[in-house]
Every structure is written in C-alpha cells, then in structure tokens.
Amino acid sequence: MNDSFDRLRREVVACVRCPRLVRYRERVAVEKKREFRAETYWGRGVPGFGDPSARLVAVGLAPAAHGSNRTGRVFTGDRSAAFLVRGFHAAGLANQPTSTHGGDGLRYTDLYLTAAVRCAPPDNRPSPSERSNCMPYLDRELRLLTNARAILALGGFAWDALRDAVPTVYGVERPSTPFAHGACAPLGPGRPLLWASYHPSPQNTNTGKLTHAMFVGLLERIRASYSESSSS
Numbered sequence: 702m703n704d705s706f707d708r709l710r711r712e713v714v715a716c717v718r719c720p721r722l723v724r725y726r727e728r729v730a731v732e733k734k735r736e737f738r739a740e741t742y743w744g745r746g747v748p749g750f751g752d753p754s755a756r757l758v759a760v761g762l763a764p765a766a767h768g769s770n771r772t773g774r775v776f777t778g779d780r781s782a783a784f785l786v787r788g789f790h791a792a793g794l795a796n797q798p799t800s801t802h803g804g805d806g807l808r809y810t811d812l813y814l815t816a817a818v819r820c821a822p823p824d825n826r827p828s829p830s831e832r833s834n835c836m837p838y839l840d841r842e843l844r845l846l847t848n849a850r851a852i853l854a855l856g857g858f859a860w861d862a863l864r865d866a867v868p869t870v871y872g873v874e875r876p877s878t879p880f881a882h883g884a885c886a887p888l889g890p891g892r893p894l895l896w897a898s899y900h901p902s903p904q905n906t907n908t909g910k911l912t913h914a915m916f917v918g919l920l921e922r923i924r925a926s927y928s929e930s931s932s933s
C-alpha cells in the first residue's frame with residue numbers, strides 16, 4: 702500500500718469501526734458540556750498531529766470527550782493537554798505553551814503526537830476489541846514516522862499498545878519491560894527507543910505523581926539519548 706499521512710488522516714476521520722465509540726463520540730458532540738455549548742464539537746476520529754519528520758513521537762491513550770473530541774486535534778483543549786504542551790514548550794519542542802483549539806497557532810518541532818485509540822471512549826476506557834480495531838492506524842503511523850528515534854508512551858495503556866505494535870512495525874520481539882515512569886526499552890540497532898511517562902491526566906498532575914519538572918526532565922533525558930547517538 703502506498704500510504705501517507707493524508708490518507709491515514711482521511712481514514713481515521715471517517716472511521717466507524719467501533720459502534721460503541723461512534724455512538725459515544727457523537728452523543729457527547731450533541732449534548733456538550735455547558736461551558737462549550739456554543740461550540741461545534743468535532744465528534745469523529747482524531748488523527749495525529751505534529752512534525753512528520755519528528756525524532757520524538759508521543760502516544761497517548763485516546764481523545765478526551767470534551768478535549769480533542771471537541772477540538773479535533775490530539776491533546777487540545779483539556780487539562781491533560783495544558784500540562785503536556787507546557788512541558789513540550791519548556792523542552793523546546795513546541796512554539797507556545799498552550800494548546801486550546803485547532804487555530805491557536807501551535808506548532809511542534811521534531812515532535813509528533815498521536816494516540817493508541819482515536820475516538821473518545823466512555824470513562825477513558827476503550828475495550829480490548831476497540832483497541833484492536835484501532836491498532837492498524839498506530840502501526841501505519843509508526844511506519845510513516847521514519848525518522849523516529851524515541852517513542853514516548855503517555856501512560857500504561859499506550860505503553861502496552863506500543864509494545865504490542867513492535868513486532869509488526871519493527872520486526873523484533875515485543876519488549877517485556879514493565880511500565881514505569883522513565884522506563885526505557887531498546888528495540889535494537891537502527892530502531893527507536895521506547896520510553897514511558899505517567900499519563901498527564903489531572904489524577905496524576907493534581908496529586909504530584911507527575912510534576913512539570915519530572916516531565917521536562919524525562920523529555921531532556923530522551924532528547925539526550927538521540928542527540929548523543931547522532932553525534933557519535
């Protein structure tokens with residue numbers, strides 16, 4: 702297949718493979734949250750966003766009902782996005798520290814963002830079959846991201862999805878490394894490193910389980926890993 706980011710984007714936006722998620726994303730888009738009632742919700746699958754030549758790829762769980770299911774851009778318009786993009790900006794990967802809506806001028810440099818599941822799930826919990834339905838999009842996206850040197854899982858769900866994608870995408874054994882903040886799994890010569898961070902959800906960031914300093918520190922470690930290997 703002659704794949705491309707454009708083709709992938711079109712397919713994700715039109716996808717109706719998961720009936721439960723399609724019903725949920727569309728219902729949320731009609732009912733809306735009170736503070737966003739004047740807005741038109743996206744209510745469809747949310748494609749990846751960022752620099753297609755990126756060396757760092759970050760992978761989240763799934764769109765938030767009133768975050769990217771509303772705005773149509775991954776990690777945009779909710780508190781997880783606010784935490785994450787402030788961190789990316791501090792690490793020099795984003796041109797601004799906020800991600801509020803599609804036309805806000807946000808640009809990533811050397812960074813691409815996506816998610817393991819592309820439609821908002823009830824309670825942020827996709828079922829195993831919904832995850833399986835969406836995995837081919839992640840596989841294809843990783844294959845298109847040919848410059849990737851590091852892939853950062855944002856949370857345990859994305860970590861497991863990425864480990865499952867490894868044999869198909871990179872042709873090597875699934876890493877056995879358990880999820881932990883700062884965990885790193887090498888995939889062998891010429892392949893990216895897998896890294897893990899706690900998810901930037903308010904449950905973690907409001908309790909201090911994941912702080913801004915921890916997140917930026919991890920981004921700096923990750924960037925150093927491929928900057929060192931590029932210069933050696």
Ligand code: SF4
Binds near residue numbers: 717718746
């Ligand atoms: S979650 Fe993925 S596979 Fe399921 S409907 Fe959305 S885009 Fe399609």
